[in-house]
Amino acid sequence: MSSDPGLGRFDTLERPDAEALLLSCLPVPRWVAEVADGRPYREWPALSAAADAAAAVLDDGELAMALAAHPRIGERASGPGHRAELSAREQSGVDSGDPRVADALAAGNAAYEERFDRVFIVRAAGRDASEVLAELERRLGNDDETERAETVGQLREIAVLRLREAVSSWPR
Secondary structure (H helix, E strand, O other): OOOOHHHHHHHHOOHHHHHHHHHHHOOOHHHHHHHHHOOOOOOHHHHHHHHHHHOOOOOHHHHHHHHHOOOOOOOOOOOOOOOHHHHHHHOOOOOOOOHHHHHHHHHHHHHHHHHHOOOOOOOOOOOOHHHHHHHHHHHHOOOHHHHHHHHHHHHHHHHHHHHHHHHHOOOO
């Protein structure tokens, strides 16, 4: 049994319930299956390492699925696959209520989408608007291969963060 009650509960969830939780972290069926198949984990470092490793490489279809679950940075979640409550909490430090920030994010998102033909994704949790804007500007200078790798890395960080929050939020 796990020393963490939340992790113990995750380890013993029925398969469909574990998959639903994992899909809310990263909606990539292969990742969900790999992480679910690894149970029981018993300790957070083992679960974190497995989740991180399973998300280390996303093919183009998986990348598209994962990105479809995220709104543009600075925008409210509006799509059917967006996790509105998660995105709002993660982007809480990015004040898009400030017109200058909103304009800069909109311009940056448009430039990024024009350059890379996908939505800009960044782990926004713990970052303020200036940090997110600096990261957006820096990444606009990447070549396609470097930026794809950074995008996958950001999705991995978000997935592991969401998984940790989900598992640790269960009543003790």
